[in-house]
Amino acid sequence: MSERTLAIIKPDAVNKHVIGDIVSRYEKAGLKPVAMRLMQMGKPVAEGFYAVHKARPFFDSLCTFMSSGPSVVLVLQGENAIKKNRELMGATDPAKAEKGTIRAAHGTNIEYNAVHGSDSPETAKFEITYFFPGMDIIG
Ligand code: IDP
Ligand code: MG
Numbered sequence: 001m002s003e004r005t006l007a008i009i010k011p012d013a014v015n016k017h018v019i020g021d022i023v024s025r026y027e028k029a030g031l032k033p034v035a036m037r038l039m040q041m042g043k044p045v046a047e048g049f050y051a052v053h054k055a056r057p058f059f060d061s062l063c064t065f066m067s068s069g070p071s072v073v074l075v076l077q078g079e080n081a082i083k084k085n086r087e088l089m090g091a092t093d094p095a096k097a098e099k100g101t102i103r104a105a106h107g108t109n110i111e112y113n114a115v116h117g118s119d120s121p122e123t124a125k126f127e128i129t130y131f132f133p134g135m136d137i138i139g
Contacts, residue, residue: 001079001080002077002078002079002081002138003077003078003079003080003081003082003121003124003137003138004034004075004076004077004081004124004128004137004138005031005075005076005081005082005085005117005118005124005128006073006074006075006076006116006117006118006124006127006128006130006131007026007031007073007074007075007076007085007115007116007117007118008071008072008073008074008115008116009022009023009071009072009074009114009115010065010066010071010112010113010114010115010116011040011065011066011068011069011070011071012065012106012107012108012112012113012114013106013114013115014069014070014071014072015069016106016114018105018106018114019072021105021106022102022106022114022115023072023074025088025102026074026076026085026088029078029084029085029088030078030079030084031076031077031078031081031084031085031088032076032077032078033074033075033076033077034075034076034077035074035075035132035135036072036073036074036075037072037073037074037131037132038070038071038072039070039071039073040067040069040070040071041066041067041071042067043063043064043067045067046062046063046066046067047059047063048130049066049127049130049131050062050063050066052123058111061111062111065111065112073131075128075132075135077138082117082118082119082120082121082124085117085118086117086119087101088101088102088117089101089102089103089115089117090102090103090104090107091103092110092113093107093109093110093113094106094107094108094109094110094113094114095109095110102114102115103115124137125137
């Protein structure tokens with residue numbers, strides 16, 4: 001089933017000049033970018049995006065990081081896009097991410113881990129609408 005997911009190339013990865021490498025990985029995996037923004041989100045925008053993690057001890061640090069520089073926010077479309085992107089990304093902690101994944105290649109630590117990807121159809125819907133209001137969800 002073709003579906004859409006939200007991906008973010010986080011500020012650490014943009015700083016490392018690996019936007020091109022990461023977008024190329026999406027394309028080679030059959031995840032087609034159908035919307036894309038280069039933007040520096042304000043801290044309140046990061047806080048709204050990560051609201052589900054509000055109670056976690058790393059919440060403030062995470063939102064400071066996510067607003068510290070430009071990110072690339074994308075909508076990716078393809079067969080099983082949500083699961084496929086999570087596989088491409090690898091585990092949250094780059095030290096535990098499988099070889100060949102984006103986080104194994106470009107992540108620095110469990111916080112500065114290069115990319116975000118929606119984890120379910122419900123979060124994909126919320127996240128796509130959050131950054132691309134008015135964009136219809138398919139699948
Ligand atoms: P995910 O990005 O793999 O879905 P989540 O558990 O949803 O991981 O956490 C969201 C983001 O919060 C992570 O990508 C990472 O940047 C940060 N994070 C997660 N766990 C920790 C932690 O234990 N310490 C610091 N930052 C964390
Ligand atoms: Mg998550």
